[in-house]
Amino acid sequence: MARMRVRRTTQRDGTGGPLARDDGAAALEFALVLPLLLVLVFGIMQYGLFFSEESRAEYGLGQATEAAELGEVSPTALEDRVLADSGADWVLAIGVCFRDTDVSGDGVGVYSRRDALEVSLQWQPTSLQLPLVPFLGSGPRTERTVGTVRAMATSAPPACET
Secondary structure, X not given: OOOOOOOOOOOOOOXXXXXXXXXXXXXXXXXXXXHHHHHHHHHHHHHXXXXXXXXXXXXXXXXXXXXXXXXXXXXXXXXXXHHHHHOOOOEEEEEEEEEOOOOOOOOOOOOOOOXXXXXXXXXXXXXXXXXXXXXXXXXXXXXXXXXXXXXXXXXXXXXXXX
C-alpha cells in the first residue's frame, strides 16, 4: 500500500500559525489591489461632483428660464438669479434670445407674447485633477432650454441666430 504524503498546515512549533512561506501574501495582495481601489474611489468622487454640478446647472437654468418667461431678460440679472438659486460659482455665461413666432412673413422679428425664449447657460465643471483618474468632462459645457414669453420685458432680448 502506498503511503500518502500529508501537507503540513501548521508550523512545527505547534502554534497553529501559517507556514513561513505564506508570510507576506496578504500584504502583497493588498499592494496589488490598493491602486485599483483608489482609482475607483477617486473616480466615484470626481464623477459624483460632476453630476452634482450638472444637476445644479439644470436647476439654475430652469430658474433662469422661468425668470425670462416672466420678463427678466437681462443676462446679468439672470446670472445673479442662477448663482443665488443653485449656489453655482462655476457659471461662465448666460444668454437669452427670442424666436419670433410671427408668421406674417415680413421678416421683421417682433418680440411679443407666445414667442419662444431660448436660455443658454455655459458652465465649467470642477476637476479634482486626481492622478490616474480620467475625466472626460473637463471642458466648458452648455445647457439650453426653451420657454414661452408670458410677461413682456421692458427691453426685448436679441433675436436668436438661426
